[in-house]
Amino acid sequence: MPSLTEKLNAHGFESNDDYEFQVRCLLETPTSGIRALNIEGDGGRRKTAFANALARALDFPQILYHDFTDTHPPLPDVILPPSQDELGREEPPIEPFDRLVSEACALSEGDPTVLVLDQLQAADFREHIRLHRLIKDGFWEVRGGSYFANPNRLLIVLISEQPLYHALRQESFRLWIGRQSERQLVYHPADFGLGSDARNVFEALTQLFEALGAAPTRREFTRLLDDLRLHVRTVEHLRLSLYGRLEAIEREALSDPRLREIQHRLLEAARSWLVTEHIELADARPPPDLNQGQR
Incomplete structure (x- = not known):
């Protein structure tokens, strides 16, 4: 059975970090209200990517x-005509936010539902207070009507670039998503089906990643290896490949003079590896048939 990390990766979020423990705390700890996840971090839209991938990895039918x-915002599936009171005054249309939260409450009565609320720092502070009441008491009010949520089937994900309202934060489980993985993996040739002749390349890559403070995922590392084998022949090639393949790499950092020696060492190791690889491929060819011309 795939792990949570593998499922997140399949739905577009790559990381070396394992979020199994945090998700278990969020979903399996008893609570009196609606479960809420507060995603913080310096990862920009990686937080949004995590929220979307998590909802799909957990097989929520309604997102x-x-x-x-x-x-x-997108238009609703059904656009209702404006309503009027007894004096003929038209009521303004329901705000998209109210409509979406009401829909989430209604859907949760039948299906497990995830409601992702992104960029909360741009919301009116009164909406933070209303969300706190929803999470704590389980209902949402719109123009005098109440929409009740099933706390066993609704999960609310809160994403903000600024700290949440204190009471809202107290009702949420907080999880950090950074610009890159916090866990630094050390890769070995055998992990990729390669022999010991690639060891110097892997050691040089490890030193370079440590100097850059980078933590590439397996997919990023695999693509970088392919570039080293097929395309990278100069330091400039190497820098372009690193910037192209590693999401969290800063372009300016790659030109740091202190990295030049490590980069040259990596290029030399890659050249030696390619020469050895070509020799091994040549040796693996079957010997010519000396009797072929006599037949």
């Missing part, structure tokens, strides 16, 4: 998303 910075 709803709202971005408070979106000035053009």
Whole structure:
């Protein structure tokens, strides 16, 4: 059975970090209200990617998303005509945020539902207070009507670039998503089906990653290896490949003079590896048939 890390990776979020423990605390600890996950970190939209991948990895059939910075939210499936009171005054349409939260409450009565609320720092502070009441008491009010949520089937994910309202934070489980993995993996040739002739390349790559403070994922490392074998022949090639393959690498850092020696060492190791690889491939060819011309 695939691990949570593998499922997250399959749904577009790559990381060396394991979030199994945090998710277990979130979903399996008893609670009196609606479960809420507060995603913090310096990962920018990686936080959004994690929220979406987590909802899909956990097989939630209903996934709803709202971005408070979106000035053009999608139209609802059904557009109701404006209503009027007894004096003929028209009521304004229901705000997209209210409509989405009401829908999440209604869906949770039948299906496990995830409601992702992104860029909460752009929301009116009164919405933070309303969300706190929803998480704690389990219902959402819109124009005098109440929509009740099933606390066993609704998960609310809160993403903000600034600290949440204190009471809202107290009702949430906090999880950190950084610009890159916190866990630094050390890869070995055998992990990729390679022989000991590639050992110097892997050692040089490890030293370079340590100097850069980088923690590439397995997929990033695999693609970088392919570039070293097929394309990289100069230091400039190497820098372009590193920037192209590693998400968290800063372009300016690759030109740091202190990295030049390590980069040259990596290139030399890669050249030696390619020469050895070509020789081994040549030796692996069957010997020519000396009797072929006599037949």
